[in-house]
Amino acid sequence: MVARIPISAALLVRDGLVLLVHRHPSRRWYPDCWDLVGGHVEAGELPDQAVRRECLEELGVHIHDPVPMPMTISDPTLDWHAFLVTHWDGEPVNAAPDEHDDLRWFRPTDLANLKLAHPTSLPSLLTAIQV
Template sequence: MVAQIPISVAALVRDGLVLLVHRHPLRLRYPDCWDLVGGHVESGESSHQAVSRECLEELGVRVHDPVPIPMTISDPNLDMHAFLVTRWDGEPVNAAPEEHDDLRWFQPRDLADLKLAHPASLSSILTAIQIATG
């Protein structure tokens, strides 16, 4: 059996909206679809450290107090670690245009109509929005 690839992702939530990034159509894995920001957990790095690093590298923001949330995905090759983020410094921008060609804030009602990298994660993302909005 192949070892799972550890991945950390963040659901940035503000004013009832969630930020998603659109994966570049030329990406090898999950091209041309919407996803949470994040990426591989590097050797010697915790999932918490990875999500903070990824948000800085890909969005240019410093996150505060990422809260672990359950994340359901259907890819057995990935060990997914998801975090809810409601506080950060800076305004998110596409700081990794080679990885993403767009980023947008979405209403929860619009998520089901999107082509998501991990469609099974939809309920987890909606739960994160509910938690964030109280």
């Protein structure tokens, strides 16, 4: 059995809106689709440490109190760790233009019409936003 790749991702929510990043079309994995900000958990790093690092690297924000949230994805090669984030310092910007070509705030009702990296995560996203 192949080891699953540990990934940490953040669902940033503000004023009822959700921040998603658009993965650059040249990306090898999940190109040209909308996704949560996040990435690989590095050796010796805990998932919550990874999500803090990824938000700083990719959005330029320091997040506070990431709350683990269940999320269903269909990729069996990933060990997925999702976090709900409602508090951070700074204003999110695209600090990783080689990874993302856009970032936007969406209403929950907009999500069903997007090409998502993990479409099976939509119910989990909508449930987390309601909390």
